[in-house]
Amino acid sequence: MTVATNRLPKRNEIPDEMKWKLEDIYASTEKWEQDYQEIKSHIVKIQGFEGKLAESAQNLLDCLKVQDQLAEKMGRLYAYARMRRDEDNTNTVYQALTDRAATLSVQASSATAFITPEILSIPEETLKRFMSEETGLELYHFVIHEILRSKEHILSPVEELLLAQAGELAQGPGTIFGMLNNADIKFPTIKDENGYEIELTKGRYIQLLESKDRRVRKDAFEALYETYRKQKNTLAAILHASIKKDVFYARVRKYESARHAAMDGENIPVEVYDNLIQAVHEFLPEMYRYVRLRKKLLGVEELHMYDLFAPIVKDVEFKITFEEAKQMIAKGLAPLGEEYGKILQEGFNSRWIDVFENEGKTSGAYSWGAYGTHPFVLMNWQDNMNNMFTLAHEMGHAIHSYYTNTTQPFTYADYTIFVAEVASTCNEALVLHHLLETTTDPRERMYLINHQLEAFRGTVFRQTMFAEFEKITHEKVEAGEPLTPELLCQIYRELNLKYYGPDMVVDEEIDMEWARIPHFYNAFYVYKYATGFSAATALSQQILTEGTPAVERYINFLKGGSSDYSINLLQGAGVDITSPKPVRDALEVFKKLLDEMEQLAAQVQ
Template structure:
């Protein structure tokens, strides 16, 4: 099947029209909707029964263990329910039945949070000495030693059982801005069609937008850019109110939990110092000249008097254009990642053959890409493969997440299997770094090498500079909300546009439409998430460089990292591979790699 970048051929099918061979198989979660519904009803009863354990944790070591293990058992089943409902919904967000499933799971999450809200406060009613004695007296309790210690570390931010119960009940309301944005963006938002290179009227969607921006025809790029943001302009006040509500809920929970800011609250879960966030911004600002140099080179190579935001994604090569079938992409990814060992490649094969991946876009399918699963299922990948180089990298990226989960789930108990956000992007971007090195090494033509260098630099720009730009916007917009108490669409857009200008520099025209880019970024509804793309990419560059250099033992150390889950702090997990993110070197070294590739591209394109 070839679903390349010829936009005229893209027709969004309904979900039931899709070839099952290219759709994920959710049976490792539940064999049927009926099994899901039965399990959901059984779990609802167990959650209610769990409430009776309140007040028992101080009675004995076994009583403490019974509460913690009981909560694990419930959470483990709930995870499978939540993932199944969400992924059924995401494959067609217009499906009313699965909208209902997803809504029920959000409600159940709030009920579970309420029913278990006594756990942390009751742990803190115990002193550390008593817990130590409990662990000595009852060996099974030692499984929870790290969790218990983490609770004591965060003691000042955990409230009374009554207050925790109130916050748990507020959690469902707090998720409303994200739900509203997601439903609007994926199910309700409609764009005007774009006239492509052959004068065909082609649907514009989240999935086709970047493809249009990669068109060699500048008129197509400009039309798609303007029509895409025109729809956000129509709804900017609603989106500003929704985004503002999300800022307020983050600030509310941070304040109630006695954190100095929503940023500090977000980072504390992984025990990440706020200084790591601030140092990232400082490092990027210090290396802005490399970004400006690349923007200037892009302007020169495109041969335009003015470089606009709709010129950011088009390839700089005039004649070289590569497209891939899904099957070709699989083979390239496997070859590129063979350096990680036969066991790693065997797991990739397993994932591809057992339909872990939902490959192509269909009507109503959630935009973007992700890897997700539960402890008792294999991982799943959602994407919208469209045949370009970006799709190949997306496949490598998301399978990096999936194998990270696989190693962790098969090494750690459920309690410690889920890795923290700070390290979540390392495995995925390490795969990307290995893939680009493989492709560059095997490039036979000058135009192919220029194409790949351009792609790598664009990926770097998108993952490090762009995500850091997002991170700076988040920091400043949260601060602005804290100072002013309310925000308008125009006020948010003004701040975003000013930051965009600062990051792209004097050779870029920051078109007025780009001021609305904040309105379409789903990650902003998970506050202070995106900076981890930049830190993760930097760590991945360091690790992949060690792997390709053949550093003794690094592949084994890397798999130890992949297997770590949350059994250690994220900073310490990366230190297994010799990468210390509390220091500036990983980010600085990554930025130096970016500058070196800009220089190489300048040399390759300098010839007449």
């Protein structure tokens, strides 16, 4: 299918076979309503355990079981409503469904808020006796251990209830930003390479920045950021409110900082964050070298921010349809074995994927789902190499979820965000290796190597820059400084100057980029892209060089869910991310690829 470029299609104009099949979660809204009512009854049921957990091992076990049942149904209910809304954010039916699910989720959190502080009030000797008396509690040993680990940050039952009830308010900044960014903000039209008017959208933005026509790139760049600049005061206020929320929760729970609070949830030492920034700073001269090479190959006197996505290899263009992309990905992931390949094909053939952009659809790409059903992938497909790699990336997430959901009980099926990017990025690395192995044309090889250099730039360097922005902005709020639009732009500009070096013209428009990054509303998340990319680089090399033993370790890692700490799961797969070595090793790969790129550039000129 080719979607017309002069306007976005409406949702009902997209063929069903190119839409995800959310009926696999709920066959109808009526089924959703049934679960909605059941969750209400579970809420009442779990409230009956309050004050009784210390009475017997049976009470503790029954309460934890009901909590799991409640969480499983709540996850399914919310995922369905939100994914329906993501199909078209202007659809008021699914706006309402999502709001109801969010409200019910807060009610569920409030109803279960007593559990953790009440478990902490039970003497450890009694807890040990309960676990030896009741074999059913074996399932919850790790859960209980985690509760005890966080003991100093858990408040009284009354305080935990208040925090849970404030949950809906805490979602406010992210929800408001999402509606503004996905439903309300409108971009102007610009003229394409042929002089035709084309509506600028977030989904088309990168495609326009990849245009060979520099005027198109510049027009798209300026139009996008001028639109955000008009909303700078509102956007700064929303982000400031979100960061204040992070700081509030960290202080209430007696953490040293919001960063410490965010990382403690997954038991990740703060040093991992600091090591990442330090290692990337060490390799910034290599980024400056890449910028110089890009400037040279583009043949421009000045390299601007809108030139970062322009093709630098002449006479090579990979126009890849969705069907072609699926075939290329399947071949690239063949080293992961037959079982992995079968799951991949099931995802391709059973409508796990929502393919094309339409009016009101949430931008970008993600994988999501609920326990008890297969995962889903949202795309906004464009026929190019970047989208092919994005599809490989999101299917990595999806198959990771498939493995954990079919291997782990619900309690441990949801893997942590820290390891989430490993599976997705490993997929990308394996697909790239396949493509490099199957081409002998030096220009095609340059094109592919540059794609990987761009992956490093976007996932290691850029995400680390984002991480540094989050660190600085949170520290300023913690010090009592207000985040004005001017200050946010200043911080962001200084980081761009640091990360791109003397050969890059840091255009004034890029100072507003902070205003359009949705991950900033899930603070201290983005660093995990960089650490995940580094771990994935190491694991893909092991899979390609060791074969079956490395594949088995890797698949076991994918099945691990949250049954152990993320760091331990990665160590089992063969990577120690507590050390800066994986990041440095990954950046050495960047350096070697850059060496080859410079050599190939000299040959073809």
